[in-house]
Amino acid sequence: MKVTAINHFFGKVGQAQIRFRWAILAVFTVITLICCMGLTHFSFSLGDEGWFGGSDEITINKKKYEEVFGNLNGVGVLIIKQSDGDLFNEDMLKVIDRLGNRLRDEIPFADRLTSIIEVDIPVGNEEGFEVKKPFKDCIPSDSAELAKARALVMRGSEQTNALINSLVSDNGKESWILLSLLPFEGKTLDEEFNGDKDEVTLAIGYKLMEIIESEEFQSSGYKLYGSGVPYEDAKEERYDVPEYGKCVMLGFVVMLIFLALFLRNIFGVIVPAFATLGAIASVLGAMSFFGIKADSTLISLPIVLGMALAVGYSVHYINMFKLFFRRTGKRKESVVMCVEECGWSVLFTVITTMASFVSFLFVDMKPLSWMGKTAALIVFAIYIYVSVLIPILLSFGKDSAPDTANEMGATKLDMHFSRWAGFVQKKRWPIIITSILVLAAFIPGIFKITARVDYDAISGDKMPYIQKQKEMLAAKLGNRYSYSVMIQFDEEGAFKDPQNMNALLDFEKFLGTLSLTKWSGGKARVSSVTSILKEMNSALNEGKEEFYKVPEDEYVLAQLMELSSIEMREDFNDFMDEDFKITTVNVDMSRYATEEARDNVAAIQTKLSELFPKAHSSLLGDMIQYAEMSNRTVFGGIKSIGFSIIIIAIMLIAAFASIRTGLISMIPNIAPVILVGGVMGYMDYALDFGTVTVMPMILGIAVDDTIHLTTHLKMGLEKYGTYGTAMESCFREIGKSMFLTTLILCAMFTVYLFSPMRFLFIVGVLVIFGLAGALLADYTISPALLNVVKPFGKEKQTSLRIPEEQSNS
Numbered sequence: 001m002k003v004t005a006i007n008h009f010f011g012k013v014g015q016a017q018i019r020f021r022w023a024i025l026a027v028f029t030v031i032t033l034i035c036c037m038g039l040t041h042f043s044f045s046l047g048d049e050g051w052f053g054g055s056d057e058i059t060i061n062k063k064k065y066e067e068v069f070g071n072l073n074g075v076g077v078l079i080i081k082q083s084d085g086d087l088f089n090e091d092m093l094k095v096i097d098r099l100g101n102r103l104r105d106e107i108p109f110a111d112r113l114t115s116i117i118e119v120d121i122p123v124g125n126e127e128g129f130e131v132k133k134p135f136k137d138c139i140p141s142d143s144a145e146l147a148k149a150r151a152l153v154m155r156g157s158e159q160t161n162a163l164i165n166s167l168v169s170d171n172g173k174e175s176w177i178l179l180s181l182l183p184f185e186g187k188t189l190d191e192e193f194n195g196d197k198d199e200v201t202l203a204i205g206y207k208l209m210e211i212i213e214s215e216e217f218q219s220s221g222y223k224l225y226g227s228g229v230p231y232e233d234a235k236e237e238r239y240d241v242p243e244y245g246k247c248v249m250l251g252f253v254v255m256l257i258f259l260a261l262f263l264r265n266i267f268g269v270i271v272p273a274f275a276t277l278g279a280i281a282s283v284l285g286a287m288s289f290f291g292i293k294a295d296s297t298l299i300s301l302p303i304v305l306g307m308a309l310a311v312g313y314s315v316h317y318i319n320m321f322k323l324f325f326r327r328t329g330k331r332k333e334s335v336v337m338c339v340e341e342c343g344w345s346v347l348f349t350v351i352t353t354m355a356s357f358v359s360f361l362f363v364d365m366k367p368l369s370w371m372g373k374t375a376a377l378i379v380f381a382i383y384i385y386v387s388v389l390i391p392i393l394l395s396f397g398k399d400s401a402p403d404t405a406n407e408m409g410a411t412k413l414d415m416h417f418s419r420w421a422g423f424v425q426k427k428r429w430p431i432i433i434t435s436i437l438v439l440a441a442f443i444p445g446i447f448k449i450t451a452r453v454d455y456d457a458i459s460g461d462k463m464p465y466i467q468k469q470k471e472m473l474a475a476k477l478g479n480r481y482s483y484s485v486m487i488q489f490d491e492e493g494a495f496k497d498p499q500n501m502n503a504l505l506d507f508e509k510f511l512g513t514l515s516l517t518k519w520s521g522g523k524a525r526v527s528s529v530t531s532i533l534k535e536m537n538s539a540l541n542e543g544k545e546e547f548y549k550v551p552e553d554e555y556v557l558a559q560l561m562e563l564s565s566i567e568m569r570e571d572f573n574d575f576m577d578e579d580f581k582i583t584t585v586n587v588d589m590s591r592y593a594t595e596e597a598r599d600n601v602a603a604i605q606t607k608l609s610e611l612f613p614k615a616h617s618s619l620l621g622d623m624i625q626y627a628e629m630s631n632r633t634v635f636g637g638i639k640s641i642g643f644s645i646i647i648i649a650i651m652l653i654a655a656f657a658s659i660r661t662g663l664i665s666m667i668p669n670i671a672p673v674i675l676v677g678g679v680m681g682y683m684d685y686a687l688d689f690g691t692v693t694v695m696p697m698i699l700g701i702a703v704d705d706t707i708h709l710t711t712h713l714k715m716g717l718e719k720y721g722t723y724g725t726a727m728e729s730c731f732r733e734i735g736k737s738m739f740l741t742t743l744i745l746c747a748m749f750t751v752y753l754f755s756p757m758r759f760l761f762i763v764g765v766l767v768i769f770g771l772a773g774a775l776l777a778d779y780t781i782s783p784a785l786l787n788v789v790k791p792f793g794k795e796k797q798t799s800l801r802i803p804e805e806q807s808n809s
Helices: 003-019 021-041 057-069 090-106 143-153 187-193 197-213 229-263 266-289 300-328 331-362 366-394 412-426 428-446 455-459 466-474 498-513 529-540 554-567 569-573 594-611 622-656 659-682 691-720 723-754 758-779 781-789
Strands: 075-081 110-114 121-125 128-132 174-181 222-227 481-488 582-589 616-621
Touching: 003 021, 003 331, 003 366, 003 691, 021 266, 021 366, 057 481, 057 582, 057 616, 057 622, 075 090, 075 197, 090 110, 090 174, 090 197, 090 222, 121 143, 121 529, 128 529, 187 197, 197 222, 197 229, 222 466, 229 266, 229 300, 229 723, 229 758, 266 300, 266 366, 300 331, 300 366, 300 691, 300 723, 331 366, 331 622, 331 691, 366 622, 366 691, 412 428, 412 723, 412 781, 428 659, 428 781, 455 758, 481 498, 481 594, 481 622, 498 529, 498 554, 498 582, 498 594, 529 554, 529 569, 554 569, 582 622, 594 616, 594 622, 616 622, 622 659, 622 691, 659 691, 659 758, 659 781, 691 723, 691 758, 691 781, 723 758, 723 781, 758 781
Parallel strands: none
Antiparallel strands: 075 174, 075 222, 110 174, 121 128, 481 582, 481 616
16 A cells, blocks of 8 residues: 555645635534534433343333333432431421422422331221321320320331331331332323433432432431432532533633643644534534433543544644645645655554544443444544644645754754664664563463442542531431342232242342341341231231241231232332232342442342242343443453454554554554553452443554554655654654544543542543553554564665754754
């Protein structure tokens, strides 16, 4: 492949750009304005609906669950008494009552409220039993009546009262106020929320925040803690999204500073800035037109990357233009020569960078596939805006006299890079050996990498709401994570069979032995229909504790279930369908730990197969989602980096029409990936939905300089005939641009180092380390290998040589 022939084509492109520059500027302006109109439809995708697609097994299982039991997600408030005494006094009970009423009346899609004020308790009497509410009529002022109500709620022992250490703590100081939600569907969804379930979730979360934070419930005597998926999503939008926006704004400021510092003119700042904003806004606006929501967690990555690459591409074009303008003094001619020189190498770097992000489409999680798709489109849009607009706008202005004292147009710094190429040529073998030893030292760290995808762990401790959440988790009843197990038989009345009911009891006991199951007091936080059956059986037998069990007689069990489904209908329907063939078990978790979660999930699946061989079982909720996200992050990351390496290697081989050249060019690009992997392992930086993007990103960016280097080396060889002279010419022309673009890229991602979000901080560290490693590799191992292997064939003598000039600046 003759690089000069390709450059000749791009020279014609440059001429066309100048000839039709006004028409092109008009077209770009119109397209940008139209696409930017789409930003009025811009919105974020939040919650678990944003992680898994509609055809995903997790989403399908969730829909099955909601068809039988209603909305899987609800909201709750944990109230904790701070002063002496417990919650069973008139003032505190009125607080709980008012709070419950506001939740039920003000939160959209509110369904059933459960609290110590409104809870059904079966109690035996002379006629058999009755279902009582502790405060059916009102909250009494009389201490004796209050004590009577307290005794009803706290009756029996922890082992015979399902409410103790579940709804209310054994010391009476903590209690949950729980609100189940109706499915997000129907007229209300369509008319008030335009059919957008994410909007419903946020509205619920923000309303819960508003109620908790209202003046009515501010007191030194108690504390309130919100919980539930809608609440978590609202916190994410309130606290995290502004943090991502801050990173983007700081990145833009850094971009302007570096453009001003290195290009030293207004034009060099305004044009790349306009190209950057226009390209990013056009992509996000166009995607919004098609109803594609942005992922709130990863939104900053493609934007900051786009700004960084825009600066890098702009520096290449502007520096090359300056080089030729100093030589010729002719503006339009210099623009054409600039496009001719930069066109192919910049385009090829864009293609390889896009390929590295397209690889995220193979990760079976919507946020990562969105990030890959968006980043690839932004990279392409940045290239179009920069490669078209900058040459056109550079063509405006006056010519000037050429710099006759410096016929090559090189600066002192350019000449330093040229001499560095000569040094590397002399020390090529020590450089190659040292590089091999350094990479070998980092390889063991790769095998220490683990996955960690729970949001609390990757957010870190510095976000404002994390400390309050830790306070809540430290409470006896506090919990953040939970999951459900749905067990479904084909035949009606399957759970009236004592064998299946005993299997359910055994399964509950087994869940209590798992490492992540939360225990409060002396009881595992596992709830199912068996608790209702035990309480009903005890109530029917004069409240005797020895009858707090599920009957083993098939007829008695069937009758008890029928009676419970009528008298305790709402509670019963939370756990069992009307045909008695589908049941669910809910489990609260003490914490989330990735490896333990995987082990727990595997153990649950094995136990389900053992106890319910004829049933269909589904796992839903936090542990299952996070465990699945962890698996997909690990395997998706492996597939992504593997695809990136393969596709970029193929493209390099095809571009240089040489297997040897393509594979040699891959070595310095794999080197920073190894360095990043080693750092992750040694520093215990786990794979998560942020860090999994780093290695493909580094590979896609690192290959840019390698392509520039290899392409200019081949051009230099065609021009000068020898590898040594060609390499010196190559470093003189692009050595400074390689340094500046990498410096700017690193500076852009430095903004992440100041973020309180832990995963953004880690992404910043890894990207900076990887880009610095990539630049070092391109300054050392790349030229050393190219000098040794001589991939473009034998040297030949030409009449051209590099003049022995000394540059002024």
